[in-house]
Amino acid sequence: MSKDKIKKEIYEWIKSIGLAVIIAILIKTFIFNSTYVLGSSMYPTLHEKDRLFTNKVVYFFNEPQRGDIVVLKAPDDPEKDYIKRVIAIEGDLIAIKNGKVYVNNKLLKEEYIREGSYTYGNIKLKVPQGHVFVLGDNRERGASKDSRYFGPVPIDLIKGKASFRYFPFDNRFGFLY
Structure with missing residues (x-):
C-alpha cells in the first residue's frame, strides 16, 4: 500500500470517528440523556x-x-x-389529607405506590x-x-x-x- 493511500485511509477514519462523536454529542445534548x-x-x-x-x-x-x-x-x-x-x-387543585392524594377533588388512583402507603403532608393548593x-x-x-x-x-x-x-x-x- 502506498503512503498516499495509507494517509487517505487514516484521514477517512478520522473523519468518520469525528462525525460519530459530533452526532453522539448532539443526540446527548438535544434528544436523549x-x-x-x-x-x-x-x-x-x-x-x-x-x-x-x-x-x-x-x-x-x-x-x-x-x-x-x-x-x-x-x-x-x-x-x-x-x-x-x-x-x-397547571390549574389543578391538589390536596393531600389523611394520607391520600386528591386532584381536582377526586381521589388519585396511584397503582405505582406500595399498597397501604400513607402520603404525609397536609396540602391544599391550586397549581x-x-x-x-x-x-x-x-x-x-x-x-x-x-x-x-x-x-x-x-x-x-x-x-x-x-x-x-x-x-x-x-x-x-x-x-x-
Missing part, C-alpha cells in the same frame, strides 16, 4: 442504580402530563437533579400557571424531597421525561408507565 437513579424516592417504580433514557425533546412539543416521570433541576439545589412523578398540572406538582413514589416519611417540601415546580426546570429503563436487565427492563 442517560439518567442514573440515586436514592429510593421513586421506589417501588425505580430502584437505586437503575439506568434510564430520558427524552429531552418531548416537552418542546407538549406540556408534562399527570403521571409522567420527569427529571428536573432540583429547585432547592441547582447542582442536583431529581426524578419525580407529575401528580398535578400555578407554568408549574407542575411532583411527588416521589416512595411515600415513607422523609423518603422524597418533592413538591410537599419545595412547592410546585416551574416547568422550565424539567429537563426531560424518563421513558425507558435500560439497566438492570431483569423483569423491570423496558418502558416506564
Whole structure:
C-alpha cells in the first residue's frame, strides 16, 4: 500500500470517528440523556442504580402530563437533579389529607405506590400557571424531597421525561408507565 493511500485511509477514519462523536454529542445534548437513579424516592417504580433514557425533546412539543416521570433541576439545589412523578398540572387543585392524594377533588388512583402507603403532608393548593406538582413514589416519611417540601415546580426546570429503563436487565427492563 502506498503512503498516499495509507494517509487517505487514516484521514477517512478520522473523519468518520469525528462525525460519530459530533452526532453522539448532539443526540446527548438535544434528544436523549442517560439518567442514573440515586436514592429510593421513586421506589417501588425505580430502584437505586437503575439506568434510564430520558427524552429531552418531548416537552418542546407538549406540556408534562399527570403521571409522567420527569427529571428536573432540583429547585432547592441547582447542582442536583431529581426524578419525580407529575401528580398535578397547571390549574389543578391538589390536596393531600389523611394520607391520600386528591386532584381536582377526586381521589388519585396511584397503582405505582406500595399498597397501604400513607402520603404525609397536609396540602391544599391550586397549581400555578407554568408549574407542575411532583411527588416521589416512595411515600415513607422523609423518603422524597418533592413538591410537599419545595412547592410546585416551574416547568422550565424539567429537563426531560424518563421513558425507558435500560439497566438492570431483569423483569423491570423496558418502558416506564
